[in-house]
Amino acid sequence: MREAIIHGPEALIEGATPASNLLPLRVEGLTLDLGGRRVLDGLDMELGPTGCTVILGPNGAGKSQLLRVLHGLLHPTAGVVDWNGVTPTQATPRQALVFQKPVLLRRSVAANVDFVLRSRGLPRARRDDLLDHVGLAHKARQPARLLSGGEAQRLALARAMATDPDVLFLDEPTASLDPASVNRIEHIIRRATQRGTRVILVTHDIGQARRMADDVVFLHGGRVTEHAPASRFFPQPQTLAARAHVTGGLVL
Numbered sequence: 001m002r003e004a005i006i007h008g009p010e011a012l013i014e015g016a017t018p019a020s021n022l023l024p025l026r027v028e029g030l031t032l033d034l035g036g037r038r039v040l041d042g043l044d045m046e047l048g049p050t051g052c053t054v055i056l057g058p059n060g061a062g063k064s065q066l067l068r069v070l071h072g073l074l075h076p077t078a079g080v081v082d083w084n085g086v087t088p089t090q091a092t093p094r095q096a097l098v099f100q101k102p103v104l105l106r107r108s109v110a111a112n113v114d115f116v117l118r119s120r121g122l123p124r125a126r127r128d129d130l131l132d133h134v135g136l137a138h139k140a141r142q143p144a145r146l147l148s149g150g151e152a153q154r155l156a157l158a159r160a161m162a163t164d165p166d167v168l169f170l171d172e173p174t175a176s177l178d179p180a181s182v183n184r185i186e187h188i189i190r191r192a193t194q195r196g197t198r199v200i201l202v203t204h205d206i207g208q209a210r211r212m213a214d215d216v217v218f219l220h221g222g223r224v225t226e227h228a229p230a231s232r233f234f235p236q237p238q239t240l241a242a243r244a245h246v247t248g249g250l251v252l
């Protein structure tokens with residue numbers, strides 16, 4: 001049996017004001033079967049009110065499917081997902097999920113943000129600030145399909161932040177981006193966290209995990225095998241699998 005090290009919600013991150021009453025998040029016995037396969041297997045965890053949680057784990061561990069269940073896109077086969085008394089489906093409108101491959105409309109950069117603002121009945125006047133915030137104001141009239149990978153990710157972030165979500169899920173937002181683009185996106189995420197947005201980030205970039213994480217959830221075989229503050233996780237991962245993952249070894 002795998003060792004499970006679960007810690008409760010962390011203290012408030014200094015300087016951050018929780019914008020949300022969706023936290024803490026409590027997950028108990030979360031099980032998800034897909035295509036006759038058990039993808040999440042009795043997963044338990046609890047996330048505190050502020051900061052950035054990084055979810056680490058090898059390919060196929062269940063990280064992306066976990067984000068989908070927490071966000072209410074997939075219904076669990078069994079178990080409890082409790083957003084402070086609210087179900088994932090009820091919580092969905094107050095959350096945003098950015099996929100690894102940004103989903104953008106075949107319209108201009110500006111129209112991509114306008115679409116989100118309009119769909120939520122929010123003033124279009126916010127668009128210029130949002131584009132400025134992600135460094136894309138000068139590309140507002142350009143078709144979104146002509147953006148580079150890093151620019152497209154930043155536009156996806158602008159769209160996600162247009163609704164001022166309480167919780168922002170990011171699934172490998174900087175995969176295959178150059179170091180400067182990674183830096184810009186990390187800066188945007190950090191500012192969101194400082195403003196009180198709760199960030200839950202999946203990444204395979206251990207350097208990024210070290211830079212961004214307040215706490216780390218290590219997922220293996222559809223289970224949380226370790227959950228600890230980053231300051232404790234990185235120097236001393238408690239499980240063999242987490243140790244191997246952090247040092248680039250083979251996770252069995």
Ligand SMILES: Nc1ncnc2c1ncn2[C@@H]1O[C@H](COP(=O)(O)OP(=O)(O)OP(=O)(O)O)[C@@H](O)[C@H]1O
Nearest residue numbers: 034035037039057058059060061062063064065066
């Ligand atoms: N629709 C599906 N039917 C059956 N199995 C699925 C389905 N979708 C995902 N899976 C399986 O669920 C497991 C977890 O997938 P998931 O995408 O969550 O992994 P991950 O940890 O995000 O991996 P990666 O790091 O490679 O992105 C994988 O083994 C995958 O093959």
